[in-house]
Amino acid sequence: MSARTTVTTRHDWSLAEVKALFQQPFNDLLFQAQTVHRAHFDPNQVQVSTLLSIKTGACPEDCKYCPQSGHYNTGLEKQKLMEVQKVLEEAARAKAIGSTRFCMGAAWKHPSAKDMPYVLQMVKGVKALGLETCMTLGKLDQEQTAALAQAGLDYYNHNLDTSPEFYTSIITTRTYGERLQTLAYVRDAGMKICSGGILGMGESLDDRAGLLIQLANLPEHPESVPINMLVKVAGTPLADEQDVDPFDFIRMLAVARLLMPKSHVRLSAGREQMNEQMQALAFMAGANSIFYGEKLLTTGNPQADKDMQLFARLGIKPEAREEHGDEVHQAAIEQALVEQRSSELFYDAASA
Numbered sequence: 001m002s003a004r005t006t007v008t009t010r011h012d013w014s015l016a017e018v019k020a021l022f023q024q025p026f027n028d029l030l031f032q033a034q035t036v037h038r039a040h041f042d043p044n045q046v047q048v049s050t051l052l053s054i055k056t057g058a059c060p061e062d063c064k065y066c067p068q069s070g071h072y073n074t075g076l077e078k079q080k081l082m083e084v085q086k087v088l089e090e091a092a093r094a095k096a097i098g099s100t101r102f103c104m105g106a107a108w109k110h111p112s113a114k115d116m117p118y119v120l121q122m123v124k125g126v127k128a129l130g131l132e133t134c135m136t137l138g139k140l141d142q143e144q145t146a147a148l149a150q151a152g153l154d155y156y157n158h159n160l161d162t163s164p165e166f167y168t169s170i171i172t173t174r175t176y177g178e179r180l181q182t183l184a185y186v187r188d189a190g191m192k193i194c195s196g197g198i199l200g201m202g203e204s205l206d207d208r209a210g211l212l213i214q215l216a217n218l219p220e221h222p223e224s225v226p227i228n229m230l231v232k233v234a235g236t237p238l239a240d241e242q243d244v245d246p247f248d249f250i251r252m253l254a255v256a257r258l259l260m261p262k263s264h265v266r267l268s269a270g271r272e273q274m275n276e277q278m279q280a281l282a283f284m285a286g287a288n289s290i291f292y293g294e295k296l297l298t299t300g301n302p303q304a305d306k307d308m309q310l311f312a313r314l315g316i317k318p319e320a321r322e323e324h325g326d327e328v329h330q331a332a333i334e335q336a337l338v339e340q341r342s343s344e345l346f347y348d349a350a351s352a
């Protein structure tokens, strides 16, 4: 594919085509990704979300990368479902530090009937604060998806993790087909989809391409595509996996951008291990969403002020809410940036 070719929105990608995108020279790939990115987004805006674990650990699933799985001993402190009021306090805090979306994650195989009323109250409460709402609760049935949609849930996160071929090497307690079924229910109920995967689990290039093909060939692209770098946690079966070449990670972001031109591609777990130069390259490749200012479920996430300093140095602004731009909220975020700029910690490359 020539560097000048424009990529349109498609749902029929083949493995050979996607591998060819990955295998071209790095600069050609980055140029294409940045060109496509600029055609659909403001290249200097990044959407910021905050993620809160509302129920932690003791998960019956056996995802080999996950410290929350009850199958592995990682020393993680387990927590029951959080009280609704506590969740709303955390959401208010997230809004105050500039997040526009609040994602709530529970380590469940699926939500139980007794937990659903609390979960629905959380959605309604967070929504009432003026935040976009997102949840990740495991497998859903049609009744549950309808109830969540009715409560005002904007996004449902349900990752495909990897290719269908590699999936059984990583998870044995559920099938790829079940994941796709939940995504179909979510779409049918009118909610937006957040779905992506993880690099660094020992997968091949075919598996990375295969994951992106599964996402891009859905009838509608997920609105949000988180691309995670494995966070190696002692006690999990993947604790000693080899590091991913940073350039290969950037390639994954760039190909995701090309295949799903209108989706937000999220630079997700593993960002704490990335230096600022790599994060800047990720934004260049078309990543335009991050988790910000909170713990990323159970693994660390760079501090909010560090993120704001990086945004300021790169001239990036946080994206306002998609549906109705909240000018007051945007002004508050920009004020925070100005304060960062004048803080002693801020290194102003332009005047140095």
Ligand code: SF4
Binding pocket: 059, 060, 061, 062, 063, 066, 067, 068, 069, 070, 106, 107, 108, 109, 138
């Ligand atoms: S990734 Fe989710 S489903 Fe898998 S073990 Fe962790 S919490 Fe459970």
